Amino acid sequence: MHVVAVLALQDAIVFDLATPLEVFGRVRLPDGRPGYRLVVCGSAPLVEAGPVRLATEHGLDELARADTIVVPGRHHVDTPTPDDVLAALRAAAAAGTRIVSICVGAFTLAEAGLLDGLTATTHWAAADVLARRHPRVQVDPQVLYVDSGQILTSAGASAGLDLCLHMIRRDYGTAVAADASRLAVAPLHRHGGQAQFIVRNPPALATTTLEPVLAWIEEHAHQDLSLADLAAAARMSVRSLHRRFHAETGQSPIEWLTGVRIRHAQELLEMTDHGVETIARRTGFASATTFRTQFRRLAGVSPRTYRATFRARA
Template identity: 80%
Template structure:
């Protein structure tokens, strides 16, 4: 049986740890037998994982018996990984073991030198840090996961689930992976090359002095708004509005408005049967072609592909 070993390190993110455990543990072959044996190993019998503590029955020696090792992310990326864990990962890689990371677990692989010269991804919010800290890694922040053969990396949160389902499909075929996806209530066909679907505004938006105006935009984005309309609502000149937006959000007012509209469109694509033209009008775009262009620019895929992806499991 294929052995999957999930590596629990100090400060492990519990969500990242649970994803491979549950997905691989529940996978079944056509005859009903488990597709994987899943164990958790750690650097100590009891580990802190944020607000919880993890008890592990296996030590790092279990990595030597793994067919696949999964490395979850850790909360504090400035704290080095235990040297003995890095050495065990290097030994496993040298022996040909397949190694995958969930979210910012890519930092542990990079610290071990396993991503040097490889393409990799991570959570979009940490992609620049990964690239700066490990310049020999070819970081692609736009994709859900990267399968580089022996080493695989995934983006944040649910992209770890996509990666696990991809591994099952690679090992046992589409039928087994489809069954696992149904158990996980997740779409099977979110290809790694798809965008992370992150249409985000500035992370400082919740503390900006523009917050009242941003809230107003959220409620009125579907209207036929101009820069002058936004400036009037903010009680400032258009020039001052531009300056404030760039200073506090890093975006222009119109770019912010466009991103809000695209996020609203994503919700409608996921939850309604409205056509693209109808959605374009409802969220504030005068032209369906403009909507399609902006949606692809910000979400990385067409509106139709986005809807197909997020309805694949329904």
């Protein structure tokens, strides 16, 4: 039987720990046999996972007997991983064991050197940190998960569920995976990627020198604005505005403006029944076609798909 070892580290995220236990634990093969045997392994007999304390039945030696190792994220990505954990992960990788991370568990894999030279993903809010800290990793913040064969990584929270269902399909086929998805009340495959969940231009990006013009853009984004209009609002030359935006936001002024408009459009898609043409007009896009193109480019899905995903939440 396929053995899945879930690695419980100090400060682990409970949701990330529970996802593989629930999803793999409920898999049944056509003849009724369980598809997986689950073990929880830790470097200590008692693990503090946020407000929860977990008693781990198995130590790190059990990782050597697993077919798949799942590494959940931890609340603080700056916390160094114990040396014995890193050594056990490296040994398992060398032996050909499939190793999977959920959310910011990718930081643990990267710390072990298992993501060097690979494309990987993590929660979008931590993607830039992962890329800076581990430059040999090609970080893709747009996707829900990345399957590199032996090493797999997923984005935040429910993307771990997507990845678990993907692995079940890889191990036992679509029929078994579809049954697991029904039990999890989750789609076997979700359209779009992580981009649709990203909050565009969050307030934390606003800087001291650009804060006035960023606030002005928020208020006037629905208008027909040119680069000259933005420069006039900022009371600086177009060249200086470009230089300041790139230095402090990493974007051009027009890229920032487009991001604000897309965020406003997302709010309208979630909270109103307005059609695409109306939303395009109200958020400052020249046409519905331009709006659809820019929305798909930044959100990864069409406005219609986005509304279907988030309307119930609103």
